[in-house]
Amino acid sequence: MKRARSKLSLALGVCIAAALTPSNAAAFKIGSAFTDPCHEQITLRGFFQDDSLEGEQILVPSNIFEGKAANQSATWLQIAQYLESEVDYTFRSDFERFLGITLFIGTRYPDQANFAIMDINSLRDLHLAVEGQEGHALRAIDYDFEFGNEQAVLSLRDYIRELVDEAYESFEGSRPESGAAITKTSLKNQTVKVGFWLDFYGTIDVEVWRPLFLLGKAAHALQDSFAHTYRSEDTKNIYAVGNFVEAISTDYAESRDGPRHSDQTDDCQDPRVKPLVDAAINATRALFFAFRDYLAASNADEATRLAASANLDRVIAEQTAYQSGCGFENNYCETPWAELAKEAETVPLLGCTNASPAPWFMTLAGLLCLQWYRRRRRSTDQELIV
Amino acid sequence: MLYLYRIAIAAYLTLGIPALSSASSLFINTQSGLSFNSVSANLGVEAGIRKPSYGLFFKADWNPWFSPQAVQDALKPGIMNLGIGVEHLYFNDRCRFTASVGSSTLLFDTALDEAWTTGFFIEVSPVSLRWPLTEELTLQVEPTSISLAMPVLSGIPLISFQYRHGISLEWKPQ
Numbered sequence: 001m002k003r004a005r006s007k008l009s010l011a012l013g014v015c016i017a018a019a020l021t022p023s024n025a026a027a028f029k030i031g032s033a034f035t036d037p038c039h040e041q042i043t044l045r046g047f048f049q050d051d052s053l054e055g056e057q058i059l060v061p062s063n064i065f066e067g068k069a070a071n072q073s074a075t076w077l078q079i080a081q082y083l084e085s086e087v088d089y090t091f092r093s094d095f096e097r098f099l100g101i102t103l104f105i106g107t108r109y110p111d112q113a114n115f116a117i118m119d120i121n122s123l124r125d126l127h128l129a130v131e132g133q134e135g136h137a138l139r140a141i142d143y144d145f146e147f148g149n150e151q152a153v154l155s156l157r158d159y160i161r162e163l164v165d166e167a168y169e170s171f172e173g174s175r176p177e178s179g180a181a182i183t184k185t186s187l188k189n190q191t192v193k194v195g196f197w198l199d200f201y202g203t204i205d206v207e208v209w210r211p212l213f214l215l216g217k218a219a220h221a222l223q224d225s226f227a228h229t230y231r232s233e234d235t236k237n238i239y240a241v242g243n244f245v246e247a248i249s250t251d252y253a254e255s256r257d258g259p260r261h262s263d264q265t266d267d268c269q270d271p272r273v274k275p276l277v278d279a280a281i282n283a284t285r286a287l288f289f290a291f292r293d294y295l296a297a298s299n300a301d302e303a304t305r306l307a308a309s310a311n312l313d314r315v316i317a318e319q320t321a322y323q324s325g326c327g328f329e330n331n332y333c334e335t336p337w338a339e340l341a342k343e344a345e346t347v348p349l350l351g352c353t354n355a356s357p358a359p360w361f362m363t364l365a366g367l368l369c370l371q372w373y374r375r376r377r378r379s380t381d382q383e384l385i386v
Numbered sequence: 387m388l389y390l391y392r393i394a395i396a397a398y399l400t401l402g403i404p405a406l407s408s409a410s411s412l413f414i415n416t417q418s419g420l421s422f423n424s425v426s427a428n429l430g431v432e433a434g435i436r437k438p439s440y441g442l443f444f445k446a447d448w449n450p451w452f453s454p455q456a457v458q459d460a461l462k463p464g465i466m467n468l469g470i471g472v473e474h475l476y477f478n479d480r481c482r483f484t485a486s487v488g489s490s491t492l493l494f495d496t497a498l499d500e501a502w503t504t505g506f507f508i509e510v511s512p513v514s515l516r517w518p519l520t521e522e523l524t525l526q527v528e529p530t531s532i533s534l535a536m537p538v539l540s541g542i543p544l545i546s547f548q549y550r551h552g553i554s555l556e557w558k559p560q
Contacts, residue, residue, distance in 0.1 A: 074541050074542075075541070075542055078498045078541050079498075085497075198497050199453050200496055200544060201496075201542055201544060204542055
């Protein structure tokens with residue numbers, strides 16, 4: 001009996017010791033790029049000639065529309081009022097509001113789509129998707145080592161260019177006929193409903209003009225390239241592209257997978273991030289200028305259209321310029337953005353493990369073993385008495 | 387809405403109290419509960435008159451809401467529901483059914499609407515389990531009640547549909 005009791009104590013001790021042993025962790029964390037209203041603020045400033053927000057919008061040529069289009073539905077106006085309060089700015093005309101708010105909805109969409117930030121399952125699908133990381137200027141899973149940086153940058157450029165081209169085609173589809181000005185009626189050909197999530201209200205269907213909605217998504221990716229990469233100190237060149245999907249897994253190695261996504265450089269309210277934010281504003285403005293010229297060239301000759309298209313490529317390439325040779329091995333050429341980013345990197349969050357049972361499970365198993373032994377001991381004693 | 391209230395209250399005073407005055411008793415309920423599907427809490431008071439198994443009551447219910455999106459300011463004042471209800475006791479007064487309806491008023495500014503916007507609410511509690519503690523006090527457990535509040539009826543409506551779970555203490559003076 002003494003031998004059985006000592007064996008059980010030993011077994012229980014082993015269980016508890018195993019429970020207290022540190023183990024590897026793998027978990028899920030939902031992150032987001034420039035947290036709201038960062039994207040809206042950057043897009044708002046890019047929408048105008050300069051940061052004073054004075055003057056006309058720079059995005060849509062004035063002769064493109066016949067009259068001034070505007071969405072006056074009650075739902076849209078309520079959403080517009082909410083977004084204006086978020087950026088603390090009121091557009092001066094219904095037309096300007098129509099353009100600006102549609103852009104805002106587009107820039108928000110890649111991070112939130114039409115569901116809540118706390119809708120973990122949906123956001124997990126959105127942010128952990130194997131495909132589509134370029135929409136947030138992040139690496140795909142198989143973009144490894146230094147060559148992975150170049151692949152990620154090329155994917156990002158292709159993504160932005162595809163969205164811009166789709167926006168241009170949608171813009172052309174908004175005309176009543178080729179070359180004609182867009183009317184309030186023909187505009188509806190390219191008006192679509194998208195989901196817009198608001199706390200307490202849930203998902204609201206709101207109508208947007210598709211060209212600017214798509215351009216907003218393109219601007220989002222371009223803006224994220226300033227938060228999700230290590231850039232040169234002057235922000236002009238990308239040294240390395242961040243990783244989110246593998247950064248929250250157990251199978252991450254910086255030398256292979258690139259730097260982790262950073263919540264620090266996502267924080268546009270941090271004064272230290274201001275140079276990145278300013279650069280993102282300038283990049284957005286450059287993209288909008290180039291898109292405007294592309295729209296204006298739609299009625300011009302072929303040579304002018306090709307030149308405007310080439311200018312778009314040039315602007316996108318310039319704002320996402322990649323410089324090789326500044327990687328993990330040489331500490332990203334000592335760029336200060338690496339040090340800042342590493343203050344709040346995305347890491348696995350919870351303490352669950354793939355390698356060994358969770359500590360609570362082992363403790364519970366040990367206690368159940370003890371309980372079983374005591375019951376067995378009690379029934380054995382009763383049999384002896386009988 | 388106010389006009390309908392006046393009619394309801396007048397009908398209650400005119401018809402309800404005399405009808406219930408024979409062999410009737412007053413009661414007061416204090417309630418508290420939580421909702422997990424629409425994360426919120428509720429604190430309320432019911433006061434009414436009961437004949438042996440049927441009763442009428444007034445209800446005041448404060449329903450603060452929790453906003454998981456707002457990390458630093460998660461708890462919102464929510465809504466205030468004011469209304470009237472009917473009840474039925476059954477299974478030897480061990481179970482209680484209630485249904486209530488009334489106004490629902492927003493107590494804070496949301497993204498789209500201002501505080502004090504008012505709509506309506508409906509609440510049904512199919513089964514409350516009752517345990518008499520003393521002659522005057524009864525403990526009630528409400529496994530699930532269903533509450534539909536619409537404090538905003540215009541524009542983009544604001545709807546809160548809650549499955550509530552709570553307890554209450556009833557005091558019935560002898």
